[in-house]
């Protein structure tokens with residue numbers, strides 16, 4: 001079908017965890033739009049064109065299949081994509097900068113700026129540019145400055161449309177979001193561009209859940225949403241440490257406080273810590289911005305959310321070492337799960353990376369199992385000597401001859417394993433460290449394990 005057969009021609013630059021699923025959903029919901037997703041990574045684009053998608057996300061393949069080849073396309077031809085598009089979503093990665101000024105805190109905008117310059121160089125007509133990546137507040141201003149220097153007489157309107165999906169539930173989140181946020185300049189052109197983006201989502205989302213605002217508030221809202229979510233995890237994790245000292249039970253505390261409608265029950269699961277590509281980087285970004293504006297107390301407050309997370313990961317490893325008689329050298333330890341959360345293969349910033357490295361430093365032998373993340377785990381740990389790490393798809397085999405199991409990811413399948421069978425195959429005394437509090441600890445204890453949950457008294461046989 002020619003481009004003229006479609007009422008909008010949308011391009012998304014960046015075919016990752018956000019760009020791929022978001023555009024697949026738009027294409028599936030809006031057969032009257034042509035949606036093209038472009039990336040510099042040819043291998044990733046090739047994978048999007050097969051049934052073996054480059055990311056695991058429940059329900060994603062079905063959504064892609066609905067539209068692929070009809071009005072959804074994947075390409076490495078960014079130039080052609082830019083020329084043809086009316087609306088360009090930019091969903092490139094914005095990791096923490098690891099060099100120069102702001103290293104370890106501010107966002108690395110090199111991919112973002114490269115995209116702006118590509119658009120600036122290639123565009124032959126007016127475009128609406130949509131910030132989908134999470135960016136420091138006031139990035140749109142810099143983008144507009146780059147684009148308005150085009151000297152071709154073209155108009156580029158920059159709109160902020162931060163993505164709030166969570167990996168593992170991306171498809172239901174996109175299909176039925178709590179809200180969609182679109183920010184723009186409060187000028188006539190800005191408002192018109194904002195309306196064009198609202199119109200896309202209004203194809204399947206009711207208008208009362210599509211909110212609009214100025215561009216700076218939209219950019220900042222994304223950073224603040226992630227900061228608040230991570231802060232809840234660090235808050236409950238900090239209390240889990242106190243529970244372990246006082247024999248209180250974090251699950252009971254979380255239940256009691258969560259029933260207060262002002263607090264609410266979600267995001268109150270104590271664990272080994274949060275991971276994922278966003279929470280830490282977005283908070284550090286917020287910290288950097290606060291420091292830039294001289295708000296040092298505010299910066300310290302948010303920084304403590306990251307520090308408590310690191311403390312929680314460290315505490316988990318220390319607990320393992322201490323419980324196993326202060327030495328884990330040459331002991332086999334099976335990690336159940338490597339993804340940073342269930343229902344994704346994503347391992348970016350997963351606590352399992354930290355835990356594996358610390359266990360390897362103590363010369364333990366770590367056997368890693370995960371239903372979806374083994375490939376990424378191998379990549380994350382490629383620098384660790386083979387004598388310290390093994391990868392095994394089958395959790396029963398992973399536990400064979402192990403001194404301990406550590407649950408690192410809350411996969412449902414780990415709740416349903418036959419722990420009696422696992423116990424029989426392990427070295428004794430057998431230890432189980434439940435970093436996600438997903439098992440029935442009393443039952444596991446009765447099988448014979450020494451059980452160490454998070455934020456609850458340990459159940460031991462000595």
Ligand SMILES: NC(=O)c1ccc[n+]([C@@H]2O[C@H](COP(=O)([O-])OP(=O)(O)OC[C@H]3O[C@@H](n4cnc5c(N)ncnc54)[C@H](O)[C@@H]3O)[C@@H](O)[C@H]2O)c1
Nearest residue numbers: 014015016017018039040041091092093094111133134163
């Ligand atoms: N992953 C999430 O759950 C999530 C949720 C909300 C927001 N975000 C934000 O969305 C953005 C993207 O995150 P992601 O997880 O999808 O990242 P990702 O690394 O999975 O994908 C980014 C893609 O951009 C591509 N890319 C980089 N530079 C490019 C260029 N110049 N031209 C074309 N392609 C280029 C990369 O090859 C990569 O495939 C980030 O800013 C992130 O903070 C992520």
